[in-house]
Every structure is written in C-alpha cells, then in structure tokens.
Amino acid sequence: MAVNRLPLIAGNWKMNLDHLQAIAFTQKLAWTLRDANHDYSTTEVALFPPFTDLRSIQNLIEGDKFSLAYGGQDLSMHDTGAFTGEISGGFLRALGSKYVIIGHSERRQFHAETDEVVRSKVEAALRHNLIPIICVGETEADLAQHGPSAVPVSQLSAALSGIAASEIVIAYEPVWAIGTGKAATEEQAQQVCSALRIALTEVWGVDSGESTRILYGGSVKSGNISSFMRQPDVDGALVGGASLDVAEFSSICRFLKHVV
Ligand code: PGA
Numbered sequence: 238m239a240v241n242r243l244p245l246i247a248g249n250w251k252m253n254l255d256h257l258q259a260i261a262f263t264q265k266l267a268w269t270l271r272d273a274n275h276d277y278s279t280t281e282v283a284l285f286p287p288f289t290d291l292r293s294i295q296n297l298i299e300g301d302k303f304s305l306a307y308g309g310q311d312l313s314m315h316d317t318g319a320f321t322g323e324i325s326g327g328f329l330r331a332l333g334s335k336y337v338i339i340g341h342s343e344r345r346q347f348h349a350e351t352d353e354v355v356r357s358k359v360e361a362a363l364r365h366n367l368i369p370i371i372c373v374g375e376t377e378a379d380l381a382q383h384g385p386s387a388v389p390v391s392q393l394s395a396a397l398s399g400i401a402a403s404e405i406v407i408a409y410e411p412v413w414a415i416g417t418g419k420a421a422t423e424e425q426a427q428q429v430c431s432a433l434r435i436a437l438t439e440v441w442g443v444d445s446g447e448s449t450r451i452l453y454g455g456s457v458k459s460g461n462i463s464s465f466m467r468q469p470d471v472d473g474a475l476v477g478g479a480s481l482d483v484a485e486f487s488s489i490c491r492f493l494k495h496v497v
Pocket of ligand 1: 410415416455457
C-alpha cells in the first residue's frame with residue numbers, strides 16, 4: 238500500500254442479494270462503518286451488486302448521504318441497440334455508478350469473454366466515464382505452465398491495447414484463489430501486482446504506473462487483509478464471499494485498524 242494511492246475495498250456480491258436484501262445490507266454496512274468512525278478519505282469502499290439492485294442502492298446512498306461508491310459487475314461493449322439482456326455503460330452511469338468490474342474470471346470462464354471482449358468493454362466503460370476495474374489472473378494450470386506473472390500481465394496488456402492512459406483499477410485475482418478459501422500468500426500477491434505495475438508503466442508511463450490502484454482478490458478475509466495491505470504494490474482488495482457478511486466486510490474495510 239503506497240501513501241499516495243487511496244486504498245479501495247470493493248465488494249463483489251456476484252449473483253447474491255435481491256434489491257430488498259441489498260437495501261437492508263447496505264444500510265447496516267453504512268451504519269456499522271459510521272459507528273466505527275470509518276474514515277472514507279483513508280479507505281474507499283465500493284459495492285458491486287446485481288444490476289437489479291442498483292436503483293435501490295442509488296436511492297439509499299444518495300438519500301442518506303452515505304459515502305459508499307458502487308458500480309456494475311459487468312457492462313456491454315455496445316452503447317445501445319438490439320442486444321437482448323445487455324446493460325450499457327451509459328445506463329450504469331445514469332444510476333450514479335462510479336466503477337464497473339470488467340473481465341472477472343467468472344465472465345471469462347462462463348461467458349467466454351476473450352481478451353478482445355475485455356478490451357472492448359474497457360473502451361466502453363471509459364466512453365461513459367466509468368472507472369473500469371480490470372480483472373486479470375491465472376488458473377492453476379497457467380501457474381504450472383507459465384509461472385506466476387505471465388498470464389496476468391498478458392491479459393492486462395491485451396485489455397489496454399490501443400487505449401490511451403486513463404484512470405483504471407487493476408484487480409489481480411488468481412483463479413485458483415477465488416471462492417476456494419485458499420488465498421495467495423502476500424508474497425505471491427506482491428510479486429504479481431509489482432509485475433502488473435511494471436507492465437502498466439511500460440504501456441502508459443510512470444505517472445499511470447504510480448497512481449493506478451492494483452487490488453488483490455481471492456479468498457480475502459478480515460484475517461488476511463492486513464498482510465496483503467502491507468505489500469507496497471497492493472492498494473486494496475476485490476472481495477467476493479466475505480463481502481456478503483456485514484461484520485466481516487466492515488472489518489476488511491477497517492484494515493487500517495489492524496495493519497501494523
Ligand atoms: P472470493 O471472490 O473473495 O469469494 O474468493 C473474489 C472475487 O471473485 O472477486
């Protein structure tokens with residue numbers, strides 16, 4: 238964690254919590270963080286609910302002036318038109334979204350999203366003034382065959398190819414660590430996040446390299462967040478399962494209280 242990059246704790250709810258559950262959860266989370274005197278200027282907190290929850294979340298957050306950011310878990314590469322079932326970046330932006338997750342391994346695996354699709358979605362997000370959270374990560378087989386950094390770095394290069402320097406967030410999520418309870422070690426996370434920062438610097442220059450936040454994701458819990466956040470190139474976390482538990486997620490958001 239570097240002092241000049243605002244840490245970001247992002248909760249990816251995946252296909253969990255309908256809009257009523259989302260309202261109750263978000264209210265409880267905001268109150269828990271308020272009671273703990275959470276300072277959002279030292280750690281940003283963002284929620285990634287299903288699309289159908291976004292309007293309710295927007296109303297709640299704007300109405301009660303909560304300092305939580307939010308966004309979509311995916312977006313269409315198109316802006317509008319005959320694309321049944323898809324959601325455009327413009328729609329996400331119109332609901333007050335700040336971020337959008339792109340290229341999560343579950344999208345790559347279950348929806349056959351290629352590096353080229355991911356790249357088009359990054360372009361679409363930037364067109365609509367959304368900050369893309371670009372997910373990269375290797376499978377267990379990739380790790381055995383290519384070592385730790387090669388696949389994530391090549392996914393990042395492909396996602397940024399032909400795109401001008403912009404504000405993005407990168408999430409390093411080893412596929413073998415997602416939802417398995419088997420997180421990467423802090424050394425593994427640091428090694429890959431550092432390689433990603435070097436790759437980004439080569440493409441977009443030193444300023445982008447220094448200012449871009451790189452998150453670690455994969456079985457992050459309140460018990461291991463501080464070890465990741467002590468690493469110089471890890472600037473936050475993308476949290477799946479543990480983001481569905483208010484006590485656990487708020488404790489992750491308050492990692493500064495337990496980082497020594
Ligand atoms: P997990 O998921 O925290 O449940 O491992 C992380 C993610 O998929 O973003």
